[in-house]
Amino acid sequence: MIPTLGHAAVVVGLAATLFAAAAFWLGARRNDPGLVLLGRRAMYAAFGLALVASAAMVVSLLTHDFSVRYVARNNATTTPPFYSFISLWAALEGSILFWTLLATGWAALVLHRYRERAPALMPWAGVTLALGAAFFFAVMAWPGDPFVRTEPVGAEGNGPNALLQNHPFMGLHPPLLYLGYSGLAVPFAFGMAALVTRRTDEAWLGMVRRWTLVPWTFLSAGIVAGAWWSYEVLGWGGYWAWDPVENAALLPWLTATAFIHSSMVAERRGTLRVWTHALVIATFVLTLVGTFLTRSGVVESVHSFTQSAIGPWFAGAIIVALAGSLALLVWRIPELGDTRPPGRPVSREAAFLFNNVLFLGVTFVVLFGTVYPMIREAASGERVSLGAPWFTQVNAPIFVALLFLMGVGPALPWGGASWRTVRDRFALPLLAGALLAVAGWLLGVRAAAPLVALAMAGFVVTVMGEEVVRGSLVRGRARGERPPVAAWRLATRNRRRYGGYLVHAGIAVMAVAVAVSGSLASDVTVTLRSGESVQLGAYTVTHQRVVSERLASDPRVLETRAELALAGPQSGALAPALRDYPNSPSPIATPAVRTAAGEDLYVTLLATDPASGEVTLHVFVNPLVAWIWIGGAVVVLGAAFAAWPERRRVPVPAPAAEPVPATATIAAARPEQ
Amino acid sequence: MTLARPVQAPVPPRRRWGLLLGVAAVIGVIAWLAFSGIGNALVYYQTPSELLARGGEAIGRQVRLGGLVKVGSVSGPATDLTFVVTDGTTEITVHSTSAPTSTFREGVGAVVEGRLTSEGVFEASRVIVKHDENYVVPTEGQVPSHLPDGG
Numbered sequence: 001m002i003p004t005l006g007h008a009a010v011v012v013g014l015a016a017t018l019f020a021a022a023a024f025w026l027g028a029r030r031n032d033p034g035l036v037l038l039g040r041r042a043m044y045a046a047f048g049l050a051l052v053a054s055a056a057m058v059v060s061l062l063t064h065d066f067s068v069r070y071v072a073r074n075n076a077t078t079t080p081p082f083y084s085f086i087s088l089w090a091a092l093e094g095s096i097l098f099w100t101l102l103a104t105g106w107a108a109l110v111l112h113r114y115r116e117r118a119p120a121l122m123p124w125a126g127v128t129l130a131l132g133a134a135f136f137f138a139v140m141a142w143p144g145d146p147f148v149r150t151e152p153v154g155a156e157g158n159g160p161n162a163l164l165q166n167h168p169f170m171g172l173h174p175p176l177l178y179l180g181y182s183g184l185a186v187p188f189a190f191g192m193a194a195l196v197t198r199r200t201d202e203a204w205l206g207m208v209r210r211w212t213l214v215p216w217t218f219l220s221a222g223i224v225a226g227a228w229w230s231y232e233v234l235g236w237g238g239y240w241a242w243d244p245v246e247n248a249a250l251l252p253w254l255t256a257t258a259f260i261h262s263s264m265v266a267e268r269r270g271t272l273r274v275w276t277h278a279l280v281i282a283t284f285v286l287t288l289v290g291t292f293l294t295r296s297g298v299v300e301s302v303h304s305f306t307q308s309a310i311g312p313w314f315a316g317a318i319i320v321a322l323a324g325s326l327a328l329l330v331w332r333i334p335e336l337g338d339t340r341p342p343g344r345p346v347s348r349e350a351a352f353l354f355n356n357v358l359f360l361g362v363t364f365v366v367l368f369g370t371v372y373p374m375i376r377e378a379a380s381g382e383r384v385s386l387g388a389p390w391f392t393q394v395n396a397p398i399f400v401a402l403l404f405l406m407g408v409g410p411a412l413p414w415g416g417a418s419w420r421t422v423r424d425r426f427a428l429p430l431l432a433g434a435l436l437a438v439a440g441w442l443l444g445v446r447a448a449a450p451l452v453a454l455a456m457a458g459f460v461v462t463v464m465g466e467e468v469v470r471g472s473l474v475r476g477r478a479r480g481e482r483p484p485v486a487a488w489r490l491a492t493r494n495r496r497r498y499g500g501y502l503v504h505a506g507i508a509v510m511a512v513a514v515a516v517s518g519s520l521a522s523d524v525t526v527t528l529r530s531g532e533s534v535q536l537g538a539y540t541v542t543h544q545r546v547v548s549e550r551l552a553s554d555p556r557v558l559e560t561r562a563e564l565a566l567a568g569p570q571s572g573a574l575a576p577a578l579r580d581y582p583n584s585p586s587p588i589a590t591p592a593v594r595t596a597a598g599e600d601l602y603v604t605l606l607a608t609d610p611a612s613g614e615v616t617l618h619v620f621v622n623p624l625v626a627w628i629w630i631g632g633a634v635v636v637l638g639a640a641f642a643a644w645p646e647r648r649r650v651p652v653p654a655p656a657a658e659p660v661p662a663t664a665t666i667a668a669a670r671p672e673q
Numbered sequence: 674m675t676l677a678r679p680v681q682a683p684v685p686p687r688r689r690w691g692l693l694l695g696v697a698a699v700i701g702v703i704a705w706l707a708f709s710g711i712g713n714a715l716v717y718y719q720t721p722s723e724l725l726a727r728g729g730e731a732i733g734r735q736v737r738l739g740g741l742v743k744v745g746s747v748s749g750p751a752t753d754l755t756f757v758v759t760d761g762t763t764e765i766t767v768h769s770t771s772a773p774t775s776t777f778r779e780g781v782g783a784v785v786e787g788r789l790t791s792e793g794v795f796e797a798s799r800v801i802v803k804h805d806e807n808y809v810v811p812t813e814g815q816v817p818s819h820l821p822d823g824g
Contacts, residue, residue, distance in 0.1 A: 344691075345691045345692055345695060350692060350695075353692065353696065354695065354696070354699060357696050357699050357700065358699065358703075361699070361700070361703035364703070364707075365703065365706075365707050368707065382717065383717065383718035383719075384715045384716065384717050384718065385715070385716050385718060385737065386711070386714055386715060386716075387714060387716055389714065390710065390711065390714035393706075393710060393714070394703075394706045394707050394710070397702075397706060398703060398706070401699075525751070525752055525771060525772040526752070527750050527751055527752055527772075585781065586777075586778060586781055586802065606751055606772045606773070606777075607751050607772070607777070614750075616750070616751035616752070616772050618772060
């Protein structure tokens with residue numbers, strides 16, 4: 001009954017989205033607000049139907065309705081309710097359903113918010129969003145039907161993928177990623193609408209940037225959360241492996257980041273306009289490419305999603321979206337000429353231009369590295385792989401250049417800078433960067449990567465610190481505010497800029513943490529008898545005993561753990577374990593991680609010998625890993641601060657005594673402007 | 674933002690060339706970074722049959738050997754492990770001093786990275802186990818799974 005309801009909701013949802021697309025289209029062509037309203041209501045209905053279908057799936061999972069194939073494959077009677085619930089997005093068909101829910105949710109939200117504010121763009125954005133949602137409903141109606149039944153109905157299901165039910169974090173990281181992924185359809189829809197209606201002025205850019213920043217925030221959070229999951233759950237001691245699934249999430253993030261920067265140039269300077277449109281298109285298409293690569297089986301990945309017939313559907317969608325949007329863009333190029341000449345080589349827009357070239361460079365490298373093995377095999381039949389070291393080696397210099405530009409961009413004025421400005425602005429930050437690197441050297445750091453990262457981080461943070469301090473002082477003097485008050489008001493009245501600074505600060509922290517943990521980590525693999533110890537760095541790990549027992553929360557799971565005593569800068573008990581799930585042929589590692597600000601002690605149990613009580617352990621000391629998560633949190637916080645809705649501007653005539661805004665004062669103080 | 678938009682003298686068009694040259698240089702450097710090291714970075718996947726078919730050429734070359742860990746062949750402690758990898762027709766003895774991940778056991782699909790020595794033993798620098806229940810035994814001519822570090 002309930003699965004039938006879910007399936008019906010999918011079919012009606014497909015009809016509703018197709019109807020919405022037609023209504024928006026006709027409404028826009030005939031300039032008929034009644035039809036547009038009808039289209040909007042159909043999209044609200046589509047969201048409701050996606051909600052009904054998702055609820056039907058969740059109920060089927062919670063009630064262990066094994067007549068549904070998806071439930072039989074991904075659930076068991078003993079699965080705890082929490083893991084039953086999150087199984088909605090744990091496998092292919094469910095995650096398509098979840099994606100549809102989020103995509104229709106974003107569409108309904110945006111169409112509602114802009115129903116009056118952007119009456120010309122909204123219907124065309126509606127056409128694009130409705131067609132996108134229709135595609136997902138169609139995927140669920142045909143090749144990826146989540147409600148397919150099985151006969152005969154078994155008494156017990158297969159249970160969730162053991163790896164995915166081993167950590168509650170699985171409840172957080174995929175929704176964040178999907179919120180980001182699905183939300184990137186919104187800027188694409190507005191970009192298309194702007195091209196169709198020829199409203200390619202600066203107004204659409206503000207809207208599109210806000211609606212890129214929102215999914216960007218979720219995507220960033222999802223990527224960091226995914227790295228954290230990989231680190232805490234997979235037990236290999238690292239957090240990023242350049243796996244195709246990770247790359248798939250990174251690719252649209254890279255182009256969306258490039259867009260957020262280039263749109264500022266397009267808005268302020270009237271240049272890079274075609275390029276900015278192209279980035280919006282590329283970002284959306286890359287979300288489809290990522291799904292195609294990881295869900296169709298063309299690229300094999302550690303995440304090994306079940307292969308299915310959705311591959312050709314996504315390939316078709318990529319071709320249609322790319323061809324359609326590029327054709328529209330090329331058609332409109334004559335109207336997208338630069339309204340101003342480009343800036344000088346030493347100017348903020350030049351820094352942004354190079355930022356974009358570098359981001360696109362990383363995008364190319366990552367995409368190339370992900371698909372190259374596939375192309376090579378198709379071409380010559382040779383099976384090759386391009387390992388993580390290649391990705392790191394090629395991307396590291398590009399990331400260093402990007403870090404450098406992160407400091408350069410905000411410090412340079414638009415248009416061009418004189419030598420004097422450059423010297424004034426960069427003297428202190430360069431000194432700070434050099435001092436930090438020297439401090440690192442004196443502390444005994446000899447590897448190049450951490451020293452370079454320290455120098456860059458010092459440079460970037462000082463540039464932005466100077467900007468904030470100077471801006472607050474100017475504002476404080478002009479308005480008689482105390483510096484903290486002035487700083488807060490300055491930031492909240494310029495959310496985009498100061499939120500951006502916070503994001504940059506977070507990235508700088510992450511860069512140092514990644515460079516340090518990547519090059520200064522140490523590890524050892526040992527086999528210990530009971531009572532024996534191993535030393536790594538300042539830590540001593542002593543093996544006490546092996547315990548094998550069933551988990552209290554899920555008695556089907558047999559946990560074998562090594563009880564260890566830890567002594568050193570951190571001390572206490574550690575219990576890395578291997579968990580045997582009935583539906584997994586091999587045990588799932590459950591590493592024990594002791595996190596501190598300075599370094600993590602990370603122990604994975606590799607093997608146990610029940611007869612002798614011997615255990616084989618892989619012990620890692622990973623410095624500064626905690627700062628990757630802290631930096632990531634700062635990035636997300638900064639992005640949320642920037643995307644936070646500004647107070648509506650009430651058009652009140654400005655009083656005559658209105659002081660000059662602080663930033664204007666700064667700008668006026670720059671002699672070359 | 675209320676940042677003042679100062680009036681600016683028109684920039685002569687030749688300024689474009691400086692920027693374009695800079696962009697071209699950056700693209701060139703990225704392309705060089707990507708392609709210069711690719712020959713050394715590529716790791717070839719082979720099944721035991723394919724590897725041995727190469728004869729003497731196979732010795733000393735870095736490859737990923739994909740196959741099944743033969744049941745009954747594993748001996749020694751985790752840090753001095755010997756086992757046999759098979760693709761159903763050909764077998765190669767593998768020796769590894771770095772412990773495999775926890776999921777390693779007899780009968781599982783594995784990818785071992787390392788070099789074939791002249792004694793015919795494969796010295797593995799890394800043993801990676803496919804930890805997926807849908808993993809299919811690689812048959813000859815089939816792609817062993819791509820795996821990242823220790824994945």
